[in-house]
Amino acid sequence: MNFPHADFEKASCRDANVEKGLLVDLFDKIRDDRLNIHSIVFVKDGNKVFDAYAKGFGPGVAEETYSCSKSFTSIAIGILADRGQLALDDRVLPYFPEITAFLPAYEGMTIRHLLTMTTGHREWAYETLLTSKDPLKDCFQMPVIDEPGTQFFYDNVASYLLSAIVTKITGKILNDFLEEPLWNKLAIAKPRWKTVGPYSAGATGLSLDALSLAKFGHLLLNDGVWRGERIVSADYVRQATSFQVPTTEADGPRDRFGYGFQFWINDFGDFRLAGMYKQYVVVNREYKIVFAIQGYEERELLDLVTNYVLPACRKGWIYDNFTLRNYISRFQEESVGLLEKEKKNRTIW
Incomplete structure (x- = not known):
């Protein structure tokens, strides 16, 4: 399997054994439904089948990844676990000796509970941390309703605490810590990652381009190995990207198929x-x-994967007269109007 440096090598649909007609249908679907997509990168067997960008976007144009940030936080924890600098069942409180006032339920909370979002929190309180004078202290005052480890609740505070633990162990904020083992190894220019108090946000705030996201995905696909070098153990990657806890009460219907260590489990397989x-x-x-x-x-955009991308891989190469490049060019041209509308309506830009 190929590994990119600056970019992935290109593969035709024929070489990738992908049915091109279904990819044409994918772009027709985007056009017909006027889906406001900025960037797509499709990689198979380590080769780029296609990439497509709205006007103004492209390789090197980073944008907010929101909660995709959590998965990078998870891999930082995995790297430290591999080095023996933490254990997943370590209790959280000993990492924060400065926290002397806390609710009793926090005494049994572990790093594993943070990773699986089974902290026992039932309150969406992350936004209050953004304006807090002492966000770390406030984390340990959040009510714990369920016994830690028993109930999933989507919890940005858990990811923030993971980021803080990385800093406590390494003396570096999460973004700086990942520079040597991840950003440099994957040839990703050091990104911007928002901070909350003295720590990288952990839960959100990481800005990357789609190419960099695809590289990270390719690292995970290969169980933590990049260009022959192990970045994070296969054991951790497999645990992180496998079903750990049920999520039957999650808001979105496609979010109810389980959660790993800061990764969602797909209803159509993998993560x-x-x-x-x-x-x-x-x-x-x-x-x-x-x-x-x-x-x-x-x-919902996951339908693009289940209805077009996976069937295209399943069917394999079939001769046709389509030129995918024409549809990608049309996608870029027609993105302009959607982007103008977005600028008028977007609350976070």
Whole structure:
């Protein structure tokens, strides 16, 4: 399997054994439904089948990945676990000796509970941390309703605490810590990652382009190995991207198929990174694909994977007269109007 440096090598649909007609149908679907997609990168067997960008976007044009950030936080924890600098069942409180006032339920909370979002929190309180004078202290005052480890609740505070633990161990904020083992190794220019108090946000705030997201997905597809070098252990990657806890009470119907260590489990197999406005990195081991997509959409975009990308891989190459490049060019041309509308309506830009 190929590994890119600056970019992936290109493969034709024929060489990738992908049915081109279904990819044409994918772009027709985007056009017909006027889906506001900024970037798509489709990689199979380590080769780029296609990439497509709205006007003004492209390789090197980073944008907010929102909750895709959580999965990068998870891999930082995995790297430290591999080095023996933490254990997943370590209790959280000993990492924060300065926290002397806390609710009793926090005494039994572990790093594993943070990773699986089974902290026992039932309150969406992350936004209050953004204006807090002492966000770390406030984390340990959040009510714990369920016994830690028993109930999933989507909890940005858990990811923030993971980021803080990385800093406590390494003396570096999360973004700086990842520079040597991840950003440099994957040839990703050091990104911007928002901070909350003295720590990288952890849960959100990481800005990357779709190509960089695809590289990260390819690392995970290959169980933590990049260009022959192990970045994070296969054991951790497999745990992180496998079903750990049920999520039957999650809001979205496609979010009810389980959660790993800061990764969502797909109803159609394997796993994904997911962020607000439908930022996705979908990884499928059966066909060795990574599908990274960024945009500004409320409508579900995973259907593009289940209805077009996976069937195209399943059917394989069939001769046709389509030129995919023409559809990609049309996609870029028709993005202008959607982007203008987005600028008028977007609350986070």
